[in-house]
Amino acid sequence: MATLADSKPSGYSGESxxxxxxxxxxxxxxxxxxxxxxxxxxxxxxxxxxxxxVHGVIFMSWLxxxxxxxxxxxxxxxALHVRLGKLSYIMIPAMVAAGTLIMITVAQxxxxxxxxxxxxxxxxxxxxxxxxxxxxxxxxxxxRYTGWHRRLMLCAMAILTGPGLGRLLPLPLMIPHxxxxxxxxxxxxxxxxxxxxxxxxxxxxxxxxxxxxLYVVVFLATVAISHTGPGMxxxxxxxxxxxxxxxPIEAFxxxxxxx
Numbered sequence: 001m002a003t004l005a006d007s008k009p010s011g012y013s014g015e016s017x018x019x020x021x022x023x024x025x026x027x028x029x030x031x032x033x034x035x036x037x038x039x040x041x042x043x044x045x046x047x048x049x050x051x052x053x054v055h056g057v058i059f060m061s062w063l064x065x066x067x068x069x070x071x072x073x074x075x076x077x078x079a080l081h082v083r084l085g086k087l088s089y090i091m092i093p094a095m096v097a098a099g100t101l102i103m104i105t106v107a108q109x110x111x112x113x114x115x116x117x118x119x120x121x122x123x124x125x126x127x128x129x130x131x132x133x134x135x136x137x138x139x140x141x142x143x144r145y146t147g148w149h150r151r152l153m154l155c156a157m158a159i160l161t162g163p164g165l166g167r168l169l170p171l172p173l174m175i176p177h178x179x180x181x182x183x184x185x186x187x188x189x190x191x192x193x194x195x196x197x198x199x200x201x202x203x204x205x206x207x208x209x210x211x212x213x214l215y216v217v218v219f220l221a222t223v224a225i226s227h228t229g230p231g232m233x234x235x236x237x238x239x240x241x242x243x244x245x246x247x248p249i250e251a252f253x254x255x256x257x258x259x
Contacts, residue, residue, distance in 0.1 A: 016150075017070075017073050017074050018074065019193075019196055020070060020150050020154065021070040021071065021073070021074040023154065023189060023192065023193065024066060024067060024070040024154075024157070025067065025070075026189075027157055027158070027160075027161050027189055028063055028066070028067055030161050030164045030165060030168070031063060031160065031161055031163065031164035032063075032164070033164065033168065034163060034164030034165060034166065034167030034168045035163070035164065035167060037167060037168065038167045049105065049109070051098075051101050051102050051105040052102065052105070054098055054101070055098040055099065055101065055102040058091070058094050058095060058098045059095065059098070059160075061091065062091050062092075062094075062095050062160075063160075065084060065087055065088065065091055066153075066157060068084055069081055069084055069085065072084060085140070085143065088136070088140055089140070092133050092136045092137060092140075093133070095129070095132065095133065095136075096129055096130060096132070096133040099125075099129030099132070100126060100129060100130075103122060103125045103126050103129065104122075104126075104238065106244075107121070107122045107235075107238060107239050107244050108238065108239050108242035108243070108244045109242070109243055109244060110243065110244055110247070111239060111243075111244035111245070111246075111247040111249075112244075113166075113171070114172075114247065114251065114252055114253070114254055114257075115171045115172045115174070115175050115178040115251050115253075116171075116178055116179050116251055117176070117179065117226070117249065117250055117251050118235060118239070118244070118247070118249045118250075119226040119227065119231060119232055119235040119249060120179045120222075120223055120226045120227075121179060122226070122235050122238065123222045123223070123225055123226035123231060123234075123235070124179065124183070124219060124222040124223055124226065126222075127218050127221075127222040128159050128162070128183075128215075128218060128219065128222075129159075131156075131159060131214060131215065131218050132156045132159045132160060134214075135152050135153070135155050135156035135159075135211055135214070136152075136153060136156040138152050139152035139153040139156060142207075147205050147207060148205075148207045151190075151193060151205055151207035151208055151211060152207050152210070152211050154189065154190060154193055154211070155190050155207075155208065155211025155212055155214075155215060156211070157189075158186050158187060158189040158190050158215070159186060159215065161186045161189065162182055162183060162186050165182055165185050165186055166182045169181065169182065169185065172253060172257065175251045175252070175253065176250070176251050178251060179223070179251075180223070183219050187212060187215065187216070190208055190211060190212040190215075191212070193208055194208045194212075232249070235249070236249075
């Protein structure tokens with residue numbers, strides 16, 4: 001498939017590398033800003049169980065690697081880019097494992113943020129972290145074909161901007177659609193890439209249709225499953241007997257809450 005879109009291993013053009021580097025910096029800034037602002041406002045704390053810390057270290061390490069990969073290519077240091085890329089084969093499974101662990105931990109500890117439906121939050125997050133892993137590995141397998149490689153990784157990274165964007169948006173005001181709004185908001189990054197492709201080349205690279213298409217399908221499927229009888233049963237089974245089961249399954253505003 002990659003050979004149909006890129007008939008031979010392509011090089012890195014300065015212009016296109018610049019675009020992907022800028023977008024990588026913007027996505028990273030969104031993630032860091034979301035967590036930093038909530039921490040500064042006292043809504044987040046480091047006084048949390050160990051899975052949060054493990055997840056945080058692995059997540060930020062991946063973010064650093066992702067930025068380093070773009071900056072190394074932007075500076076023309078392809079050898080460093082290749083060497084750093086080998087770390088991805090370790091980091092991606094670590095991200096998926098840590099992401100799975102933290103989703104289960106959060107669901108059992110608090111049921112997730114109050115402005116999200118517990119079952120939607122659990123099912124969709126779990127599926128999307130695995131989709132991130134799948135798209136990221138597909139990107140690595142396509143690394144000889146630059147068009148596929150960088151666009152698939154962009155789609156994978158868009159998924160990870162959700163926690164950052166969710167901390168920047170006024171989600172309590174968006175109940176009961178807070179989860180949908182957050183997820184759709186992350187899709188703006190691949191859409192920007194598609195617009196740039198269209199304006200520059202007169203066509204959109206198929207990697208975007210695959211990456212964003214899978215993202216949309218997985219999101220819609222998991223939201224639908226989360227509201228079915230079996231989906232709700234799995235959610236209730238997972239949080240049964242934990243503090244997460246004490247909150248309403250639906251999104252809600254806590255008594256006395258104010259923005």
